[in-house]
Amino acid sequence: MIERQLITTPIVETWPSNNVPILILGEWCSRYYYKDFSNDFNFKVAPYHWDDRSKLIKDYSYLNKKYETLLDELSTKLNKIHSTKHSKDYWRIFIGPWLSAFIEIIFDRWSMLDFAFDNYNIGSCITIAENSALSKTKDMSDFVNKMTSDDWNEYIYSMLLKNYFSDKLSLSESHINENKKFQEKQSYKNFGQFKGALKRLLQAINNNFPKSAEVFFYKSYLSKKDLFLLCIKLKQFPDLLFKFETQEFEFEPDQNIRGELFDLNFYDQQSFDHVIRFMIETNIPIGYVEGYNFLVASLQKLKLPKIPQIIFTSNAQVEDDNFKLWAAEKKELGSKLVVGQHGGNYGTSPFSDTELHEKLISDHFFTWGWRDEKFPNLVSIGNFCMRQHIVSPKKNGGALLVQMSLPRYSYFLYSVPIASQFLYYLDDQINFVKKLPQNIQNQLIVKLHPKDYGWSLKKRWNETFPNIECIKNSSDIIEMMSDKRINICTYNATTFLQSMSCNFPTLIFWNPVYWELNKDTEPYFELLKDVGIFHETPESAAEQLEKIWDNVPEWWFSNKTQKAKDIFCNYFTKYIDNVPSKLKNIFEKMLNEKI
Numbered sequence: 001m002i003e004r005q006l007i008t009t010p011i012v013e014t015w016p017s018n019n020v021p022i023l024i025l026g027e028w029c030s031r032y033y034y035k036d037f038s039n040d041f042n043f044k045v046a047p048y049h050w051d052d053r054s055k056l057i058k059d060y061s062y063l064n065k066k067y068e069t070l071l072d073e074l075s076t077k078l079n080k081i082h083s084t085k086h087s088k089d090y091w092r093i094f095i096g097p098w099l100s101a102f103i104e105i106i107f108d109r110w111s112m113l114d115f116a117f118d119n120y121n122i123g124s125c126i127t128i129a130e131n132s133a134l135s136k137t138k139d140m141s142d143f144v145n146k147m148t149s150d151d152w153n154e155y156i157y158s159m160l161l162k163n164y165f166s167d168k169l170s171l172s173e174s175h176i177n178e179n180k181k182f183q184e185k186q187s188y189k190n191f192g193q194f195k196g197a198l199k200r201l202l203q204a205i206n207n208n209f210p211k212s213a214e215v216f217f218y219k220s221y222l223s224k225k226d227l228f229l230l231c232i233k234l235k236q237f238p239d240l241l242f243k244f245e246t247q248e249f250e251f252e253p254d255q256n257i258r259g260e261l262f263d264l265n266f267y268d269q270q271s272f273d274h275v276i277r278f279m280i281e282t283n284i285p286i287g288y289v290e291g292y293n294f295l296v297a298s299l300q301k302l303k304l305p306k307i308p309q310i311i312f313t314s315n316a317q318v319e320d321d322n323f324k325l326w327a328a329e330k331k332e333l334g335s336k337l338v339v340g341q342h343g344g345n346y347g348t349s350p351f352s353d354t355e356l357h358e359k360l361i362s363d364h365f366f367t368w369g370w371r372d373e374k375f376p377n378l379v380s381i382g383n384f385c386m387r388q389h390i391v392s393p394k395k396n397g398g399a400l401l402v403q404m405s406l407p408r409y410s411y412f413l414y415s416v417p418i419a420s421q422f423l424y425y426l427d428d429q430i431n432f433v434k435k436l437p438q439n440i441q442n443q444l445i446v447k448l449h450p451k452d453y454g455w456s457l458k459k460r461w462n463e464t465f466p467n468i469e470c471i472k473n474s475s476d477i478i479e480m481m482s483d484k485r486i487n488i489c490t491y492n493a494t495t496f497l498q499s500m501s502c503n504f505p506t507l508i509f510w511n512p513v514y515w516e517l518n519k520d521t522e523p524y525f526e527l528l529k530d531v532g533i534f535h536e537t538p539e540s541a542a543e544q545l546e547k548i549w550d551n552v553p554e555w556w557f558s559n560k561t562q563k564a565k566d567i568f569c570n571y572f573t574k575y576i577d578n579v580p581s582k583l584k585n586i587f588e589k590m591l592n593e594k595i
Contacts, residue, residue, distance in 0.1 A: 003021065004021045004044070005123060006025065007025060007043075008157035008161075009028070009150045009153055009157065010028070010029050010031045019042065020041075023044050025113075025157075026112065026420050027408075028153075028408035031456065046115060048418075049111050050419070064100075064353070067099060071095075071096065074099070078091060078095075078289075082292055087332060089361070090329070093317075093361045094288070097319070098285060101412050104353065105147060105409075106160075107272065123169055125169055126171075126173070127157075127158035127161065127171060128176055129173045129175050130158075136286060139285050142285065147409070148408070148453065163278065213231075213234075213308060215309065215311075215312060217312050219313050220313060220315075222384060222579065223385075223387065227240060228240065230579075234584060234588075244316075244322035244323045247295055249295075257289055261277070261281050262281060264281075309590075310587060311330060311336070312340065315342050317357075331363075336364065337361060338364045338365075339365050344497050345414065348415075348517055348521040348572070351414060359375045364595065365377055365378050367380050369382055370520075370571055370572055380574070381576070382574035383497075383576065384582070386498060386501055393485045393486065393556070394483055395553070398445055398484050399440065399443060399485065399545070400480055400484045400488065401429070401432075401444055401445065401447065401488045403449055404490060404493070406418075406453065408420070408422070416491070418514075424514065426457075428490075429490060431538040432541055433446075435539055440545065440546065441467075444468055446465075446470045485552045486504075486506070487505065487507070490510060491510055491515070492510060492517075497572060500568070500569055500573070501573050505555070509537065509538060509541035510536070511537070531560055531564045
């Protein structure tokens with residue numbers, strides 16, 4: 001067997017300078033603009049372990065159980081370290097999103113290394129000298145910023161190699177130019193000149209006024225108008241400006257404290273039980289350990305309701321550590337935590353750690369219409385985020401092909417193409433367009449996702465279809481549909497729900513191997529399949545588009561198509577005629593403990 005040098009990321013400083021045989025750990029290493037460079041090597045690419053989706057399902061179940069075990073252990077140890085007596089639910093709200101994602105990420109990286117050493121003759125690997133910006137994670141927002149970057153993943157692979165595989169290969173270090181080193185992003189948005197400064201000033205002033213409300217709204221996903229009217233109906237002051245500000249601190253990781261989290265001697269050093277506990281000790285965010293008491297004290301200074309009866313959020317329960325810490329405390333004191341659905345994919349996926357987390361932490365979870373009998377805390381509200389817009393198709397308009405983008409590395413686990421599997425998704429998009437007749441291609445616009453994640457998507461599209469217009473922006477999808485005859489949606493998220501809610505002609509296709517559906521959802525997609533809305537192959541979708549192209553409205557507005565669309569939308573994106581009134585009635589029932 002040929003001895004090979006291991007490549008874990010596309011960072012060129014870790015690639016050999018001479019033409020030695022290499023093993024590329026995954027397609028995330030082969031950046032598109034490196035294609036000529038990588039072809040100079042005698043290389044193999046390791047197959048991705050989660051290409052076996054049955055293994056993924058089994059691993060997800062295993063990792064979820066591992067998460068519960070580790071959450072038990074960390075709840076006990078963090079209480080001891082901080083001299084507190086908080087419940088497991090408290091720590092689930094605060095550290096749960098980081099812990100579940102971190103466990104899954106480390107398992108994925110460790111599994112790929114383990115597979116590589118079992119199946120190839122790995123002789124050496126070049127790692128990058130440690131960068132303190134990577135080895136210190138401040139909070140969940142910092143973690144999300146880092147977890148899909150090449151620099152952070154190289155750091156993780158290096159840690160695993162040095163601590164668990166160093167006896168199997170020769171390791172050497174390289175240094176990255178200081179200008180290339182990972183830089184932490186600011187956690188706030190750059191609003192621009194005067195407008196941004198004014199908004200921050202108003203937020204600062206607003207934060208200094210005492211807050212008093214029975215229902216505390218934060219990142220609700222409601223429109224400003226609906227939130228304002230809802231607060232008026234609940235007879236409380238509408239606070240549209242409050243923001244939990246990121247707390248700046250300069251604490252350093254203290255290994256003496258972190259060493260109290262686990263007894264590593266209890267576990268076989270080559271087992272995942274040892275690996276994950278060691279990696280947690282080293283990488284757990286500073287705000288959960290050394291900076292915890294500082295964060296608690298900082299939150300106590302805020303002029304927030306002491307014990308609101310209800311806390312409602314749709315978009316702060318994962319990344320916003322300040323909100324999570326505050327909400328966890330208030331929930332222990334008796335507040336009800338209500339979480340609202342904030343996008344598509346919910347209710348359809350057979351596995352999703354984020355959806356599961358939100359169901360578990362909430363007293364009530366507002367869905368856009370769907371139900372789950374396993375969770376009695378779900379309340380079928382309807383789509384409280386989306387205003388109804390009826391968009392009429394233009395008879396001679398073009399077609400909009402809406403594209404997804406996903407990170408090159410695994411992150412939160414749910415039923416989507418993971419890591420290198422995104423290339424299979426991209427192949428389907430290319431094949432779909434190739435199957436279209438030239439007259440339709442001439443009227444096709446490809447809307448790229450604003451985030452590229454290093455896939456060089458625009459370059460790929462331009463090289464394959466130089467005459468097709470590709471737009472990469474964050475333009476409103478409804479605005480882009482306004483001069484089209486049909487919208488083609490290619491992934492299970494918010495876009496196709498929004499398109500069908502507008503009663504705009506919509507074609508959907510994705511590969512069910514990578515976009516699995518749960519058993520309760522399948523009959524609804526079968527309805528869409530029966531009328532030609534939903535397809536499982538690019539060829540079938542292209543054939544349908546060609547068939548209806550000359551008279552899209554006749555197909556879309558037929559009784560059969562409309563009935564199937566209405567049944568589907570009523571379950572997954574149910575229209576609410578008056579959002580403030582609907583939510584006011586729900587919240588009043590909760591306040592009166594009738595729900």
